Amino acid sequence: MSKRLLVHNSRVLSRTLGRRSSSSTLHSKAAPAVMNQGQSEMPECGHRPAAYEGSSYEQILKTRRDHLTPNLLAHFKKPLVIHTGHMQWLYDHEGRRYLDMFGGIVTVSVGHCHPKVNQALSEQTAKLWHTTNIYMHPKIHEYAERLVAKFPGKLKSVCFVNSGSEANDLAMLMARLHTGNQDILSFRNAYHGMSPYTMGLTAHSTWRFPLPGVNNGLVHVMNPDPYQGIWGGSACRDSPVQTTRDCQCREGCQAGDAYYNELEETFKYSLPRGKVAAMFAESIQGVGGTVQFPKGYLKRAAALVRANGGIFVADEVQTGFGRTGDHFWGFEGHDYVPDIVTMAKGIGNGFPLAAVVTTPEIAASLGQALHFNTYGGNPMASAVGIAVLDVIEEEQLQRNSLEVGTYFLKGLAELQQRFEIVGDVRGKGLMIGVELVGNREKRTPLATPHVLEIWEKCKDLGVLFGRGGLHGNVLSLRPPLCLSIGDVEFALETLEAAFKFHMSKGPRSWRNSHMMR
Numbered sequence: 001m002s003k004r005l006l007v008h009n010s011r012v013l014s015r016t017l018g019r020r021s022s023s024s025t026l027h028s029k030a031a032p033a034v035m036n037q038g039q040s041e042m043p044e045c046g047h048r049p050a051a052y053e054g055s056s057y058e059q060i061l062k063t064r065r066d067h068l069t070p071n072l073l074a075h076f077k078k079p080l081v082i083h084t085g086h087m088q089w090l091y092d093h094e095g096r097r098y099l100d101m102f103g104g105i106v107t108v109s110v111g112h113c114h115p116k117v118n119q120a121l122s123e124q125t126a127k128l129w130h131t132t133n134i135y136m137h138p139k140i141h142e143y144a145e146r147l148v149a150k151f152p153g154k155l156k157s158v159c160f161v162n163s164g165s166e167a168n169d170l171a172m173l174m175a176r177l178h179t180g181n182q183d184i185l186s187f188r189n190a191y192h193g194m195s196p197y198t199m200g201l202t203a204h205s206t207w208r209f210p211l212p213g214v215n216n217g218l219v220h221v222m223n224p225d226p227y228q229g230i231w232g233g234s235a236c237r238d239s240p241v242q243t244t245r246d247c248q249c250r251e252g253c254q255a256g257d258a259y260y261n262e263l264e265e266t267f268k269y270s271l272p273r274g275k276v277a278a279m280f281a282e283s284i285q286g287v288g289g290t291v292q293f294p295k296g297y298l299k300r301a302a303a304l305v306r307a308n309g310g311i312f313v314a315d316e317v318q319t320g321f322g323r324t325g326d327h328f329w330g331f332e333g334h335d336y337v338p339d340i341v342t343m344a345k346g347i348g349n350g351f352p353l354a355a356v357v358t359t360p361e362i363a364a365s366l367g368q369a370l371h372f373n374t375y376g377g378n379p380m381a382s383a384v385g386i387a388v389l390d391v392i393e394e395e396q397l398q399r400n401s402l403e404v405g406t407y408f409l410k411g412l413a414e415l416q417q418r419f420e421i422v423g424d425v426r427g428k429g430l431m432i433g434v435e436l437v438g439n440r441e442k443r444t445p446l447a448t449p450h451v452l453e454i455w456e457k458c459k460d461l462g463v464l465f466g467r468g469g470l471h472g473n474v475l476s477l478r479p480p481l482c483l484s485i486g487d488v489e490f491a492l493e494t495l496e497a498a499f500k501f502h503m504s505k506g507p508r509s510w511r512n513s514h515m516m517r
Helices: 010-018 057-067 115-125 138-148 164-179 254-270 297-307 330-334 360-368 379-394 397-418 448-460 485-505 508-514
Strands: 082-086 089-092 097-100 157-161 183-187 218-221 276-282 311-315 340-343 354-358 422-428 431-439 466-468 474-477
Touching (some): 115 379, 138 379, 164 360, 218 254, 379 397
Antiparallel strands (some): 082 089, 466 474
């Protein structure tokens, strides 16, 4: 692999490496389980985790089997017991160190156990943990002002909750109360939560329970996916990397137009005219495999929904707080302003915290009856939320996400040119997906055993990736925003080594058809 570090802009390199030298240097003894020939050493980190003193591995497995519900599925053949986290690093119970490229499912935004966030939480717990909002406490008011200042236009009212599912659940309620309408639209392949209310918005068969009423008043529309969808081209996405599909567009985006026409058809035939409550959209689909929409599509969709009496809801649970790099919120990259924004995950860097931000007019709908959230916006959560905003600003993490993420995407595009199993590379900032395919021309998903082998090999080499998409064949790259260029180099070399290892095990026909010279 070419050493991109040598040609990367020195100004970016010195800022991304130098600014975090203290958090990116590593105890050399805390090494990955296996080092591969051609793979460079892990970037260093000065953090020295305390020795693990908890239950044995066997006891943890037994407790999990006997006492935790079966929906708690662990990754990997031999599940990891994670003992300590520090910035972009995780340590297991045996002291092995891993580069965390999944960030607790896109939740750790500013870094594991960031000292400033830790300090804010510690100081608050020494003063006041909980009262509920029947009494006023200062932190929720301080945080509300800080948070809504990040939004454009009339998005100035916030209701704090505890999770993304709760936030989207509340947004559904507010949309129906405000408009007086029932029908809500979402995309096929969308994920908006797993509460009984939001399960209907989520459009993956793998995330659906066979319950009556789940789809009540909910319509799933065609997903405007430029890579796997019916239409797509080589210039559809707002990303440094485009699909390999041919594009005949001269003006505008033909694929975007075609998908929008399908949305209009849904309004013509499947909805009461002028009586829509809302449409929900992730700015980039997360669980669905980092799917990006054609440029301009969401802006047109929002206008269509509003023309039919509804409001538009931007789900920023994964894409918010600077993760996409060029903007603080993902919807800003689509050039529209939603009526409601939901957020969670990175808002609290792992602390249970979420929010719904909307206009005062829509927020007034909650005054029709009593509505209460016991823990929403409690003093501890509010203190953490303020600290997360401080760190993002002080450490320029949005800018880091853009620069390091763009560098990462271009490096992944180089791997795509060399390994035919890499069907698509997509995303922006540090919201990245790598789709693995069995046939690049047909875009068929790589078989699960092959995906798992690559995924496991990366773990053995010291890098933890997530997986997404309906078939689980999309590697999900959502690291803490403090990731450095050196970390990216290590992750790219790890992927290269895993791909080569996988190809070396297959039959000659497999190697010849899936590795490009």
